[in-house]
Amino acid sequence: MSSQSLHFFTPSSTACPNITFPKPSLPAPNRRLAFASSPRTFSIRAVSESSDPNPAPPQVVVSDNGAGSRVVAADSSSIEVDKVTEAELKENGFRSSRRTKLVCTIGPATCGSEQLEALAVGGMNVARINMCHGTREWHKRVIERVRRLNEVKGYAVAIMMDTEGSEIHMGDLGGAPSAKAEDGEVWTFSVRAYDANRPERTITVNYDGFAEDVKVGDELLVDGGMVRFEVIEKFGPDVKCMCTDPGLLLPRANLTFWRDGSLVRERNAMLPTISSKDWLDIDFGLAESVDFIAVSFVKSAEVINHLKSYIAARSRDNDISVIAKIESIDSLKNLEEIIQASDGAMVARGDLGAQIPLEQVPAAQQRIVQVCRQLNKPVIVASQLLESMIEYPTPTRAEVADVSEAVRQRSDALMLSGESAMGQFPDKALTVLRSVSVRIEKWWRDGKHHEAMELPAVGSSFSDRISEEICTSAAKMANNLEVDALFVYTKTGHMASLLSRCRPDCPIFAFTTSTSVRRRLNLQWGLIPFRLGFSDDMENNLNRTFSLLKARGMIKSGDLVIAVSDMLQSIQVMNVP
Ligand SMILES: Nc1ncnc2c1ncn2[C@@H]1O[C@H](COP(=O)(O)OP(=O)(O)O)[C@@H](O)[C@H]1O
Ligand SMILES: C=C(OP(=O)(O)O)C(=O)O
Ligand SMILES: [K+]
Ligand SMILES: [Mg+2]
Structure with a gap:
């Protein structure tokens, strides 16, 4: 393998980021910890020293979001990627894979297993359930169906639960x-x-x-x-x-x-942002392990912080992302602090357009998308993207222009509401989002429209700053060298989001050990999430990844790849052997 690499190292081992020192009781009896130290890098690996003829699969200790260590099997024979992405990569190659993610609201038109599967095949990355409508039992059945499709058929659709909020609305x-x-x-x-x-x-x-x-x-x-x-x-x-x-x-x-x-x-x-009914819905969402909770009518960062600590106290792995819906005057006033506190935001243009004059909505959208990008949070543009398709099989030209603009602004995701929840053409609407996204992304790349947006530092620690610099440089190198793909090995998903934030020309293969991180990466621009057990030995990780992906026909010899990881702060450039 011809590989050139660039390493960054921190002065002392204690400052070395993202290395987990396992609790003394953790390693299984037949394993010992090997401290491999070289003048330049410092790493810890779990090494099997068993003479057992049928040894247990090797295990690596991973840290999950700082919420304590757990052990994940590093089954060397498996790599998980959803089957829609796999098919798309095989058919169309890396370059033309879609970067903009798609969210579909599930309602009476799409709640059956077959309809959900049609949406998954059509590119739905996240299924949204709106607690404004339907009963908890109804939503529970939808969640079960999506999860079953993921398990049995190999999709990786994430679930977003959207709270009702204390809005004033009509009855039934x-x-x-x-x-x-x-x-x-x-x-x-x-x-x-x-x-x-x-x-x-x-x-x-x-x-x-x-x-x-x-x-x-x-x-x-x-x-x-x-x-x-x-x-x-x-x-x-x-x-x-x-x-x-x-x-x-x-x-x-x-x-x-x-x-x-x-x-x-x-x-x-x-009225409170989170009503008593919303708290019960949130408990329901926690019990069902939804991936995202979208909070309606957020007014301040305080409510987001409150919800996040509520989730942290109740969800063992603390792996539910909180999305702030920007749809009120107060949410615009306190935009930066709300987004900073959240894990992402939604430009909820439906209600926003009822709270500020309509002609101000486009500027608000542009600002929200930009602030999210600067603060490194995923952003969804929502509501009325293809409203006429609730009734008609073809969108208006104005709707196509609106979708194009959201893609051109490089928002992470686009959302369907009534079009998929109760419209007559949910699959066609999704196809329009997909084809417009792919077309505008290609136009952007071909025209080399790289924006001059300043991306300020988001991390506070020195180590975080290094990660950011690595990602910014790797993305720039990827564009200049016209590489085929960026690879990122990430335990919490943070390093993957830093790469996504740079909006590079090539797709980003994000390898993560956790299924829930993998599902949540579904919302972020340009990321192709894979679940893969990996170790701190990057050389080994890369070789294994290459052979697993080659065996599945997803990459080929000669492809040019840049790899980064949050275990070893380095940039490696190499051709697939
Ligand atoms: N779970 C559901 N049950 C019945 N109808 C739904 C459901 N979810 C969405 N809908 C329908 O789809 C429309 C669009 O969805 P959405 O935009 O999420 O809600 P809203 O219009 O309340 O903002 C809703 O007005 C409603 O008619
Ligand atoms: C997405 C939105 O929220 P909801 O559909 O829940 O009203 C919106 O108002 O645009
Ligand atoms: K809602
Ligand atoms: Mg709303």
Whole structure:
């Protein structure tokens, strides 16, 4: 193997990053720890010294996110990658593999196993369940189906649970799929609970303070303006409103009210970000080991910190990522600190467009995407990307332009909402996201549009700073040398995210020992996550990876690769033997 490498080493062994000193009781009796020390590098390996004719597979001690050590079998015969990626790499090669990740909201149109599988085959990286709708039992069944598809059929779809949040929304329309509001009609919005006998043109509202907070003359927006009413009379718990912009009312549609051109933020602004119902949903998400929890209507970093410590206290491996949904005025005001506290963010344009004037949404999107990139957090652009495809098999040109813009901004992921949850063409919508992403990414690479974005340092320790410099340099080398792929060996996924942040021209093969890290890497731009047991011996890791990937036809002799790892701070450039 022709290999050239560049090593970085820290002055003392204690400062050497990411080396786990196992607890004395950990190694199995037939193993001893070998401390291999050279003038330049320092590493610890677990070495089998058994004379047993049928020895147990060698094990390496890995640290998982700082949450204590555990032992992972380094089964040398296996490497796990999802079958969709494998097929895509084999058919189209590295260069044209998709870098932008795709999130699909699962609803009645896509909750069956066959429909879920069609989405997985179509490139769904993350399945989102929205706790605003459906029952916990319904969501549980969806999670089970996705997990089963992953296990049995070899997909690697991650699960995102999205909280309802304390938004004000309409009730269920008594089972009707929708109701039409016509111009000039008077409808009653009420906090009363009706049984079967809900009067005609009456809408229930989930927020008890509704009648007190609104005033005659206020404008009431359903779903951010899809239907508009004017408040004409208040009568106890009932608020009479006249329809000024007709349209379709959908069950549980979001409600906002505006006074003199501004969003009204009365007591409704004091509602908790995470309601009691949300906490129960979060417990459900923890019990089901979802991969991401998206928090609706985040106002400050405090709530994110609170949720993260709640998760840390309850989830053994602390392996659930918290995504802040940016969809309110306060979330824009406190954007940097919220994103800093979170593991990622969503540009939730649906509600955002109901809280700020629509013409301000594109600039907000651009800013959120940019701040996420700078702070090294994945970002999802969501809502109405292909809204017309809920009803039609082809998108509008404007929608294609919108998707292109999100890809051009180099957001990590795009999301489908109603298009996949209840639309008539979920698979076609996913195909549009996929093909537009691939096309725009190629245009970007071919045109050498590398942006001049300054990526500030994100780490605080010296060792973190070294990792960042390694990734920045490796990504730059990869572009200049036109390598075929970057390889990163990462235990927590952090080093992989640092490479992804650089948005290099080639795909990034991210090898990780943990299944849950692998699933979470699914949300990040350009990463192709593999699960692989590996050791601290990079030479050995590389040789094994090459032979495993070659055996599966995923790389070939002569391919040019740059490898980095968070165990040994080095950059290696080599041709696959
Ligand atoms: N679990 C579900 N059960 C029934 N309908 C759903 C479900 N999830 C989503 N939907 C439908 O898909 C639409 C779009 O989903 P989404 O954008 O996530 O929700 P919302 O419109 O409430 O913001 C919803 O308005 C709802 O009609
Ligand atoms: C994604 C969003 O949130 P939800 O669909 O839960 O309202 C949004 O508002 O854009
Ligand atoms: K939600
Ligand atoms: Mg929302």
